[in-house]
Amino acid sequence: MSGAAPIVRKLTDIPGYxxxxxxxxRLAELAGPSHGTSTSVFLEIWEPGGAQPLxxxxxxxxxxIVLAGHAEAHSDDDMVPLSPGDVLILQPGSEHRIINTSATERLTTIxxxxxxxxxxxxVTDGTPxxxxxxxxGVLVPSLAPVA
Incomplete structure (x- = not known):
């Protein structure tokens, strides 16, 4: 047993970058090396038409894990469409990028x-x-604004 206490973070306290x-x-680090794990988990939010660089x-x-929105995932010479419920797995070393194909909706992934x-x-050295x-609210509906 490691004796380390569990870590609980509140989504509402986690900054984006x-x-x-x-x-x-925008990326929010949900868990990572600063929390004692070599695996990192992020909430990622692409603006309409947004993309990350290759x-x-x-x-x-x-x-x-696509939670909301639609996109194209490019990996090396391949391209696949993405929609909510899809799980995209990119192999180590692949050159990749994801492009939000919507002009009006955000793309959200874990x-x-x-x-x-x-x-x-x-990520955390970036601009808050x-x-x-x-x-x-994409993750926790009770946090979404009331319409």
Whole structure:
């Protein structure tokens, strides 16, 4: 037994970040190395039409669980469409990017990286940005704004 106490984080207390100030994808680190795990878990939110730059993680598979929105996932020479309920698994070393194909709706995923290779630190060293009640409501409907 490790003797380490469990860690509980409140979604409403977790900040979002932009890796670069002009990015169109916000990330919130839900769990990662600073919480005692080599696996990182993020809430990712793409603005309408948003995309991340082409990127690769040499030592980590990356898994995206699509919660809301529609997208195209590009990995090396392949492209697949994504919609809510899809689970995308990208292999270590693949050059990839995801593009939100909607002009009006956000794309929201839970993203998991085993052995994140410093990605969580890259995220939290970025520009802090707020997460809205609508962002959190995708995960927890009771946090969504009342219409």
């Amino acid at each position: 932009l890796i670069s100030p002009t990015d169109t994808v 990127n690769s993680h040499e030592d980590s598979a990356e898994i995206f 993203t998991i990286m085993a052995n994140d290779g410093g990605f969580a630190q890259l 940005v707020p997460l809205t009640a609508a962002d959190l």
